[in-house]
Every structure is written in structure tokens, then in C-alpha cells.
Amino acid sequence: MHEDAERCVRAVQAKDARFDGWFFTGVITTGIYCRPSCPVVAPKPENMRFYPSAAAAQQAGFRACKRCRPDTSPGSPEWNHRADVVARAMRLIADGVVDREGVPGLARRLGYSTRQIERQLNAELGAGPLALARAQRAQTARLLIETTPIPMGDVAFAAGFSSIRAFNDTVRDVFALTPTGLRDRVAKGHPPAGSGALSLRLPFRAPLCPDNLFGHLAATAVPGVEEWRDGAYRRAMRLPHGHGIAALSPRPDHITCTLTLSDLRDLTIAISRCRWTLDLDADPVAVDDLLRTDPALAALVDKAPGRRVPRTVDAPEFALRAVIGQQVSTAAARTHAARLVTAHGDPIDDPNGGLTHLFPTPSALSALDPETLAFPKTRRTTITTLVDALANGQVDLGVGSDWEKARAHLSALPGIGPWTVETIAMRALGDPDAFIPTDLGIRAAAKTLDLPSTPAALTQRAAGWRPWRAYAVQYLWATGDHAINLLPTP
Template identity: 85%
Template sequence: MHEDVERCVRAVQSKDARFDGWFYTAVVTTGIYCRPSCPVVPPKPENMRFYPSAAAAQQAGFRACKRCRPDASPGSPEWNHRADVVARAMRLIADGVVDREGVPGLAAHLGYSPRQIERLLNAELGAGPLALARAQRAQTARLLIETTALPMGDIAFGAGFASIRAFNDTVREVFALTPSELRDRVARGHPATAGPGSLSLRLPFRAPLCPDNLFGHLVATAVPGVEEWRDGAYRRTLRLPHGHAVVALRPHPDHVACTLSLTDLRDLTIAISRCRRLLDLDADPVAVDELLRSDPLLEPLVEKAPGRRVPRTVDPAEFAVRAVLGQQVSTAAARTHAARLVTAHGDPITPVGGLTHLFPGPEALAGLDPSTLAFPQSRRTTFTTLVAALASDGIDLGAGSDWDKARAALGELPGIGPWTIETIAMRALGDPDAFIPTDLGVRAAARDLGLPGTPAALTRRAAAWRPWRAYAVQYLWATGDHAINRLPAA
């Protein structure tokens, strides 16, 4: 979009927040870059330059605006609905792969050479993987500086910098302030949090956002010991590369409040990325709803509660296991099966409210005795085959996975049919066009709305909803009287 100068200028002049994260505006007379909705008086069009990423603007020598904080805008929705190599790379960078494994590790995940990845990212985003990861580290550093009382050395380490000097130079270059000056700017009115491992932050999103199905679904299907609804917040445990965390997510009209308790600060960026992915916060609801609203049968549903998101997951392997547990049983039965696995094989943590365990990883589940599973032999086979494939990396469901290859690999496993594949594609892979025409809730909604009743006919009718069929499913589910459609009582 950044190449459509006329459209970008109009967005900046109207301070249109819908385009925050889609592109960044640099001002040649001031040397700063902003989000489109920056509250300052818009510059003259001839003084504007547009960039596809914050990293590209930084590489061009511009520093972040202190008013609108462009580094904290919602992420580009491009990386959510695309399945190409660049989109997969951006999802992996957000998940911290470059910080953990370097550019060679990123390239290996994608099946390309480091040189090819550099070329592809530079061509589309104006910056390579190292610059993109550096911009992400800068944002994490600012967050830690402004919201904690941690020593700067701990912040540099937690944000992923290799040295204090690199930390200082990056902060100064990106924000035109030293780390100490950044902290001083917010210290008076916003005291830092006291706990060294507890952080409070705001997760931005593009409006509108309907929290009912988003939080309702997560809470209605919550696994005891791993997830809960408490004090008006959805809370759960997270398994992260360097330790574990407990997160509380509370919806507000203009943001989602996030409280994170981490055992290792190096996991902060990854934890934030996974929480955003869980809540689908980088979606473009205006584009989604505009297309779905064009269908006269869906229009009333969209008008009633616009901005529905697709509830996703913080751990694709965990969700795949839970999808199999939920085959042909009620929500309550699926939760019971999952709770038994957690108690028997999950890693215990120091209890925090009702949270007591991490959901067991595929490696732990691969060694269990199938006879202990309280379901039919055919589903035991499905379960054990799936966890063996996940444990051996035979199936990649991660942030950078190839959606088509993942579907094909799942389809080769016994007992994994279209419903399970598309449910995993929707919530674990994050494919916004995943569609489950055989789902009982979808078929009931289709019948009541006058849509075709058979899966094949409904699939043909739903072609008009592409590429947002996963969102159409959320609107169809919303017609039923089920707890997944209701925001739990505080």
C-alpha cells in the first residue's frame, strides 16, 4: 500500500487509524516517522515519504515520533491473511526466531537460503530480517524501560540485545532519546511496576472489536489448570522458549489490557506476539466486515456485532491435540479429557489462582500409555499418531508453516478428517479462509438463515466470502445460544 502515494496522503490527512500498521509516514523536514493517525498537524504532501515497515523508515534515517509511537501500532494485517514466504517470514520474526536462531535459522524454517530471504524481505519491506528484528527489539526495550524499574542492563538482555552498547545506540537512534531519558519522560505520572517479572501493557487493535465470541470461546473451552476466567480477565499459562509465563487479558473499548508474569524477560517479545495472535488483534475488521456485509444473508449478523475476531491459540501443537480430543464429543467432555492429560502429564507451576500447570508438550504426550485414554480405540490411534508426528517434527504447525503442506500432512494421519483439519487451520495455523461446512453449529446457522444445507452446496455458496470464510464462521456461530458467544460475567 505504501506505493499508493495518493491514498496514503489521504489517510494521513484524515488521521485514519484504520491504516496504522499498514504503512509508516516519514517527514523529511523533521526527520521523524509516524503512524497515519498521528495527532500532530499533517505535513505538506511533498514532505511525506511512505515506508512499508518501521524498520525501513529507521534504515532511511528517520526516528520514531514521540507523540504517536508508531512502533506500538497494531501489526500489519498482511501477515495474517497471506501464506507466501514473506508473510511466513514476518510471522516467524514476530515469534523471535531471528533472535534465537539468526537469519540462517529463519531461512531453514522457510526452506530458502539466507540470501533469498534477505532479497525477498528487502524487496517488499525495504528492510532485511536483521533490521526487522532490530526494530522489534527496540519496541520491546521501550516497553521495559517505560513500564518497569529494572536496571538498564537487565532490560538490554531481556530485549534481546547482544551488548549494552548496542542497546544504547539502538534506543538513541530509534527514539532520539537515551534509555534514561525515555524512562524520565514517563516516570512522573506513570510509576513503574514493582515486580521484576510482572508487566502491565496495552495491546492495541484496529476497531471495531467484538469481545463476546473472542473471550467467550476461549473461556467456554478453557482447560482447567491451564486457563480460567477470573476478575474479568481471561488468564492462562504459556510455555515459552526460555521458561513459562502467566498472562491475564482483559478487554477494554480501545485496547486489551495485558498483565504478564514471566520467568525470563527474554520471552517478553514472544509472549506479546503470541497473545496478539491468540486474540487476532492484527486483523483488519473493516475489510473483513465490508466483504461479509455484501452478502444480504450475513449483513444483519455483521451489523448486529461488527468486528468479530477468530479466537486462535498460543500453541499450535496444543490446539491440534485439543482438536482431536474434541472430535464428536461435547465441549464439556473435551475439557474433561484435556484436564486429565494436564494433571497426568503437564508441567506443574507454582499455583496462580486456578492456574497450576503448563499444557503438556508433544514430547511428553508421545510417551503415554494409550490404554489410559478414556476414548475409543480409533481415537486413541488418532491421538498417538498425531502426537508422534508433532514430537518428531513430522508436521509443522508453527508460525511460519506452509498452510497447504500442513493440511496435507494432517490429512495423511488416521482419523483426521476435514472438520479437524479445517478447525486446526482456522485456529492453530491462523488461515483466515479456513472453512468447516460440516460443523453442526455452522450447518444449523445455515439452515436458519436460508443458506444451503449440504456441505458441498454451502461451500460453493461460501466462495463469495473468500478470503474471510473463517470470520464468516464466527458470525454463523453467533446465531446459536452457546456460551462461546457470550462474554463471561465479571
């Protein structure tokens, strides 16, 4: 979009928040870059320069606006619905791969050379993987500086910087303030919170309908790993350097997020996974505008616009839960998953709630005795085969995975059919076009709405909903009275 200068100018002049994260505006007369919805008086069009990423604006010599804080914009929805190498790279960078494994690790995961990755990212985003990761570290550093009292040296390494000097230089370059100056500016009269839990606001593009999003997560929560408590969905997370607990609550214009981390180096990835779980980088206007073109869906969209796809913080975990949940009730699936958690999960402490364990990894379940599973023999075989495939890397469900390859590898496993594959694609891989026409809830909704009732005919009708069929699923499910459609009561 940044190449369409006329459209970008109109968005900036209208202060249109829908375009926050789609592009960034550099102002040559002030040397700052802003989000489109920046509240200051719009600059003259001839003084605007448009960039596809904050990193590109920073590389061009612009510093972040102190009013609109462009680094806190929602992420570009491009990385949500695309499956090409650039989108996969962006999802991996957001997940902290460059900080942990460097550019060679990013390239290795994508199956390309470092030179190819550099070239493709620079061509589309105006910045390479190191610059993109640097911009992300700057955002994390600002968050820690402004919301915690921890020493600056600890902030630097928690944000992923390799040295204090790199930390100081980056903060000064991006925010035009020293780290201490940034903390002093924000903390006047508002001292930072304690160093335990971190409280922050997760932005999103309006509208957002929280009912099915939080309702689904709460209704299917595995005891000990997830819970709904005091108006928040709480979740234990396994992270690269330790573990964390996230509490997520819907608000009219943001999501309140409280994170308790055993290692602050996991802050960036924890935020990224929370945003991913709640699908906060989606473009609901684009989705809803397309779905409204079908008369059968128009009334559903108008009734509760902005439905998101509830996802997961742990794709292998969700895949196992999807198999466990085949042909059983939601309550039964939760019970079976909780037994696995109790027997094989890693225990954690949760002073503020009832979370007790991390969900077990595929490696931890590799020695699982199938006879201990209260399932028919064929289902036990499916579970153990999937565990082995996940543990040995035969099936890759990571954020940078190839969606079609993952589908093919899952389909090749015994006992995993189209319903399970598409459910995993929708909620674990994040494919916005995943579709499950054989689902009983979808078929019931189709009958109610006079849509075709057979899977083949419904799939043909749903061609007009592409590439947003996963969102159509949410609207169709919402026609039922299942608990997944209801925002839990406090």
C-alpha cells in the same frame, strides 16, 4: 499500500487509524516517522515519505515520533491472511526466531537460502530480517524501560540485544533519547511498576466484538491451563526460556494485558502470542465490508461488527485438543484434556489464580500409554499417531509453517478428517479462509438463514466470502445460544 502515495496522503490528512500498521510516514523536514493517525498537524504532502515497515523508516534515518509512538501500532494485517514466504517470515520474526536462531535459522525454517530471504524481505518491506528484528527489539526495550524499574543492563538482554552498546545505540537512534532519558521522560510523576507482573495495552483496529472471542476461549478453557477470573482470560504459556502467565481483558479501545514471566527474555514472544491468540492485527473493516455483500450475513455483521477468530498460543496443543474434542461435548473435551494436563503437564505456581500446569508437549506425551485414554480404540490410535507426528516434526504447525502442507500432512493421519483439519487451520495455523461446512453449528445456522444446508452447496455459496471464510464462521456460530458466543460475566 505504501506505493500508493495519494491514498497514503489522504489517510494521513484524515488521521485514519484504520491504516496504522499498514504503512509509516517519514517527514523529511523533522526527521521523524509517524503512524497515519498521528495527532499532530499533517505535514505537506511533498514532505512525506512512505514506508512499509518501521524498520524501513528507521533505516532511512527517521526516528520514532514521541507523540504517536508508531512502534506501538497494530501489526500489518498482511501477515495474517497471506501464506507466502514473506508473510511466513514476518510471523517467525514476530515470534523471535531471528533473536534465537539468527537469519540462518529463519531461512532454514522457511526452506530458502539466507540470500533469498534477504532479497524478498528487502524488496517488499524495505528492510532485511536483521533490521526488522532490531525494530522489534527497540519496541520491547521501550516497553521495559517505561514500565519497569529493572536495570538497563537487564533490559538490554531481555529485549534481545547482544550487547549494552547495541542497546544504547538502537534506543538513541530510534527514539532520539538515551535509555535513561526515555525512562525519566515517561516516569515523571508516574514511577514504573514493580518488576513482577508487566501491565500493558494491546492496540487493535476498531471495531472489535469481544463476545465470541473471549466467550470461546473461556467456554473451552482447559482447567489448570486456562481460566476466566475477574473479567480476564488467564492462560499459562510455555515459552522458549521459561513459562509465563497472561491475563487478557477487553476494553473499549484496547486489550489490557498483564504478563508474569519467569524470564524477561520471553517478553517479545509472549506479546506476539497474545496478539495472535486474540487476532488483534486483523483488518475488521475489510472483512466486514466483504461479508456484508451477502444478504444472508449482512444483518449478522451489522449487529456485532468486528468479530475476530479466537486462536491459540500453542498450535500443537490445539491440534491435540481438536482431536480429543471430536464428536464429544465441550465439557467432555475439557475433562479429557485436563486429565492429560494433570498426568503429564509441567506444574507451575500461580499466586494470583488457579492455573496449575503447562499443557504437556508432544515429546512429553510420546510415552503415553493408549490404554489410559478413555476413548474408543480408533480415537486412541489417532491421538497417539498425532502425538508422534508432532514430536518428530512430520507435522509442522508453527507460525511459519506452510498452511497447505500442514493440511496435507494432517489429512494423511488416520482418524483426522476435514472438520478437524479445517478447525486446526482456522485456530492454530491462523488461516483466515479456513472453512468447516460440516460443523453442526454451521449447518444449523445455514438452515436458520436459508443458506444451502449441504456441505457441498454451502461451500459453493461461501466462495463469495473468500478470503475471509473463517470470519464468516464466527458470524454463523453467533446465531446459536452456546456459551462460546457470550462474553463471560465477571
